[in-house]
Amino acid sequence: MNFYGIRAIYRFEMARTWRTLMQSIASPVLSTSLYFIVFGTAIGSRMGEIDGISYGAFIIPGLVMLSLLSESISNASFGIFFPKFSGTIYEVLSAPVSPFEIVTGYVGAAATKSILLGLLILATARIFVDYSIVHPFWMLAFLVLTAVTFSLFGFIIGIWADDFQKLQVIPLMVITPLTFLGGAFYSINMLPEPWQTLTLFNPVVYLISGFRWAFYGVADIHVGISLSMTALFMLICLAVVAWIFRSGYRIRS
Amino acid sequence: MQPIITIEGLGKTYPNGFRALNSVDLQIRQGEILALLGPNGAGKTTLISTICGIVNPTQGKVKVGGYDILRDYRNARRLIGLVPQELSTDAFESVWATVSFSRGLFGKAPNPDYIEQLLRQLSLWDKKDAKIRELSGGMKRRVMIAKALSHEPEILFLDEPTAGVDVELRKDMWQMVRQLRERGVTIILTTHYIEEAEEMADRIGVIDHGELMLVEQKTQLMAKLGQKQLRLHLQTPLEQLPEQLDGFSLELCEQGSMLLYNYDSQQPSHIAELLPLLAQQGIEVKDLHTHESSLEEIFVGLVKGAKQ
Numbered sequence: 050m051n052f053y054g055i056r057a058i059y060r061f062e063m064a065r066t067w068r069t070l071m072q073s074i075a076s077p078v079l080s081t082s083l084y085f086i087v088f089g090t091a092i093g094s095r096m097g098e099i100d101g102i103s104y105g106a107f108i109i110p111g112l113v114m115l116s117l118l119s120e121s122i123s124n125a126s127f128g129i130f131f132p133k134f135s136g137t138i139y140e141v142l143s144a145p146v147s148p149f150e151i152v153t154g155y156v157g158a159a160a161t162k163s164i165l166l167g168l169l170i171l172a173t174a175r176i177f178v179d180y181s182i183v184h185p186f187w188m189l190a191f192l193v194l195t196a197v198t199f200s201l202f203g204f205i206i207g208i209w210a211d212d213f214q215k216l217q218v219i220p221l222m223v224i225t226p227l228t229f230l231g232g233a234f235y236s237i238n239m240l241p242e243p244w245q246t247l248t249l250f251n252p253v254v255y256l257i258s259g260f261r262w263a264f265y266g267v268a269d270i271h272v273g274i275s276l277s278m279t280a281l282f283m284l285i286c287l288a289v290v291a292w293i294f295r296s297g298y299r300i301r302s
Numbered sequence: 303m304q305p306i307i308t309i310e311g312l313g314k315t316y317p318n319g320f321r322a323l324n325s326v327d328l329q330i331r332q333g334e335i336l337a338l339l340g341p342n343g344a345g346k347t348t349l350i351s352t353i354c355g356i357v358n359p360t361q362g363k364v365k366v367g368g369y370d371i372l373r374d375y376r377n378a379r380r381l382i383g384l385v386p387q388e389l390s391t392d393a394f395e396s397v398w399a400t401v402s403f404s405r406g407l408f409g410k411a412p413n414p415d416y417i418e419q420l421l422r423q424l425s426l427w428d429k430k431d432a433k434i435r436e437l438s439g440g441m442k443r444r445v446m447i448a449k450a451l452s453h454e455p456e457i458l459f460l461d462e463p464t465a466g467v468d469v470e471l472r473k474d475m476w477q478m479v480r481q482l483r484e485r486g487v488t489i490i491l492t493t494h495y496i497e498e499a500e501e502m503a504d505r506i507g508v509i510d511h512g513e514l515m516l517v518e519q520k521t522q523l524m525a526k527l528g529q530k531q532l533r534l535h536l537q538t539p540l541e542q543l544p545e546q547l548d549g550f551s552l553e554l555c556e557q558g559s560m561l562l563y564n565y566d567s568q569q570p571s572h573i574a575e576l577l578p579l580l581a582q583q584g585i586e587v588k589d590l591h592t593h594e595s596s597l598e599e600i601f602v603g604l605v606k607g608a609k610q
Contacts, residue, residue, distance in 0.1 A: 057406030068394060136390030140449065143354040143384050144407040145376040302316060302357050
């Protein structure tokens with residue numbers, strides 16, 4: 050195992066985070082704060098409770114997920130896309146590092162960054178809304194699992210993308226709508242049929258539901274199912290990454 | 303001596319059907335400087351990229367230090383440092399950080415003393431904290447060399463190291479290559495500057511159309527393919543050559559004031575017979591000198607020959 054290699058990639062990626070602090074940490078925190086002000090404080094005060102939880106507190110898990118998903122994807126995809134774009138990938142390809150080590154370095158750094166961001170958003174939320182966390186261990190477990198899974202997904206997008214537009218299209222056109230429709234701002238039980246059934250095909254529903262359960266002990270979907278679905282998506286991403294390295298798809302000609 | 307790199311039947315066909323390498327066999331000896339010469343698109347970079355693990359071969363085998371580059375890639379790649387042709391660097395990193403990154407990537411424990419010595423050697427020490435994008439092209443090239451040497455490799459690949467580099471840096475680089483060789487580092491460089499190969503290399507390989515046309519000791523290559531020419535400046539111009547000189551392959555030029563005698567440097571020449579014969583005919587020689595063909599002429603001859 051080339052630990053120095055993993056550490057080199059991880060540190061390189063983290064250094065990029067600190068270099069772009071405003072863009073990578075400050076701006077997601079700011080935009081989430083705006084959601085809390087608008088939905089949590091302003092509109093939320095006029096809304097009824099959902100499952101016995103005040104509306105402001107109800108949306109916290111969903112908002113954290115919204116940032117976690119989009120940041121994990123954009124960090125990880127940019128991290129691997131840029132060396133491909135600038136040509137510096139040659140060094141990683143010619144180094145004695147295995148695919149597993151490469152992925153650990155890049156995905157590990159992207160996930161670390163989005164976990165830090167998620168915690169920062171939770172801390173920011175505290176300023177606007179009072180909330181509690183019933184299952185702190187499971188809250189962290191969901192946070193880490195989701196960050197790793199979507200960083201893997203971002204890594205795949207970064208390999209697949211051959212221009213900047215492709216890099217943006219999945220987060221903007223797929224992830225954002227899925228999160229908004231995944232119960233970030235409502236309980237899926239509030240939806241009429243057939244939307245309530247259709248919405249079960251949205252993987253983000255399981256992430257948000259499980260995460261909310263860790264906070265308040267109530268969920269739209271049983272937490273076991275949420276956990277299994279997240280794990281399943283992670284396995285799919287791992288399989289795709291394994292295939293990418295075996296076939297050399299878009300990295301090794 | 304045991305070869306440090308063994309290439310057997312190496313072939314690469316790209317998915318679009320382009321055959322970049324065609325069954326290349328080559329043994330690279332430990333500690334030598336091998337220059338790969340060839341026109342653009344000949345397959346030099348593909349050959350290097352395949353050995354270094356950036357391009358997957360479609361056939362054949364490569365062993366580096368006895369390790370198969372695919373099965374035993376970790377051990378094989380640890381031995382190799384690569385300076386690619388393109389100036390691909392991380393614009394926002396500092397020189398120090400990027401060189402340290404390379405060392406880590408290749409699995410070596412940090413060694414600030416070594417990195418310092420390396421940067422000093424490459425005249426990069428006073429730029430160690432500078433961001434790479436602030437550096438000139440020549441400086442970036444030095445950074446890429448420092449990166450390639452950061453993990454103390456035994457083999458160094460230099461892909462077109464002096465393309466677009468000024469004279470001073472080129473001389474520096476040649477100096478550095480010689481120092482590395484003295485330390486026992488094996489160096490493989492590609493170039494289309496023939497003077498570079500002539501200046502640096504122990505052996506020269508010529509690649510064209512994905513085939514390794516020949517690999518020879520530089521001196522042997524030049525001797526073997528070298529045409530020599532005796533140029534005689536005549537006191538008085540000749541209208542035509544006397545019949546008595548028909549047996550020699552002579553050529554009259556510059557309005558009859560110069561006589562050219564072409565001969566093969568490997569074969570016994572007939573200069574000893576030619577000169578008295580000229581005197582006999584009353585042809586006075588004002589001056590004479592010999593000219594040996596450079597690698598460039600040899601090379602152009604080879605590539606032309608292959609096309610016909």
